[in-house]
Amino acid sequence: MTENRKSYHHGDLKPALITAGLELLEETGLENLSLRAIAARVGVSHTAPKNHFDGLRGLLTAIATEGFRRHAAEMRRGVEGEPPGKPRLHAACDGYLRFALANPELFRLMFSKTLCNHQDPDLMAASRASYEVLRGIAQGLDWDKADAPGAPWRTEWMLWSIVHGYALLLIEGQIARAGDGAAPFKASEILPDFGYRDGTTEPDPLRSSSA
Amino acid sequence: MTENRKSYHHGDLKPALITAGLELLEETGLENLSLRAIAARVGVSHTAPKNHFDGLRGLLTAIATEGFRRHAAEMRRGVEGEPPGKPRLHAACDGYLRFALANPELFRLMFSKTLCNHQDPDLMAASRASYEVLRGIAQGLDWDKADAPGAPWRTEWMLWSIVHGYALLLIEGQIARAGDGAAPFKASEILPDFGYRDGTTEPDPLRSSSA
DNA sequence: CCTTCATGTTTCCAATGTAAATTTTTCTGC
């Protein structure tokens, strides 16, 4: 039923809308993406999505959820086979950047508090899974000096901040490079040289310190 | 003429619109900010701005420009009086964060490629001036190991990325803390411990390496 | 005084998201 439908009922509208949304997102840009356009691409009326999503925001939330899944996958893909320590760290961060630069509009949507609902259970699960990849890498990292202040997940936040910040500055065109797009951007361009501890496990912050 | 106008001509509409926009921005949020609402607050028709700005995007660009001026001012305000080295670095970054968290909607607007025109000369000047503050601080920084790869302005990018990333993750609610807003967020929470060189001057990248 | 032109207004239009009422299909209990 994913074909050109002749029947009144689409049969698989929910995932079809998400797919169409993912496509249109990068084609038209986040701010120009409209519910009506997504519905039109699937071939249904513009009010049809109401039966499956809670308005435009609900649909965008579902799109962002799929985005986080791919985001995590892209990081994992890079990490696989890499030995622990620096290689694995850089591979994960490279995956983070690769995804962001390949799907800039989706990436911006994913981190927009206004456009998608970060209380949504599915989004939370996907988002957290993605974060866990980075967090797993940050585990053995020794960025801090001993007397450094802050929470125990300070290192995770540092790592996340720097990769995320770099990704966004690149996406928004604040940072540009000579080679227009020839050589891919690498995390090595911004990551400081780390030291490593031996597998100490930190308590799980889940992005929030409200213990 | 900033008062309740009785005359047909406002007399000072351009700055009045920017001021009203800055106010409404934080009140209603970036995505809900409308040209009509801004015009209404000033007390003119919704097409009046057309005479002073190139559409909504032009107005938003002017608002963002003022944002960058205040952003730079907030950083400079913190830096003043601080001795060079670590204190000055942290003061500048604290200013960066303080501004972002006090004006989250404005901050998001400033770095939106889509919503404002980053080719605009005024915006470019203000944006660059703001960047220069951070860059000046990064001057004597020694974050890199000797064998670190990348461009000469690598350290600037590292610093900018980490502060910018932290600011955005906080704004978008991705990172939260126990004390709901009691203690201000500090750059010391994410900045690694730096070493310092003695005032070596780096070539000016101006955010782009297209030499 | 009278023309010129910048500045605002009015009116109109296309696009958007949402809601309500309606139609079509599928499912379910008998």
Added chain:
DNA sequence: GCAGAAAAATTTACATTGGAAACATGAAGG
């Protein structure tokens, strides 16, 4: 099988938005 309920889509309507065009107003300078 089949009637009725529920699900899935459609049509219609509406308020808001940004923008374009034509017009109104008043200030400035001959």
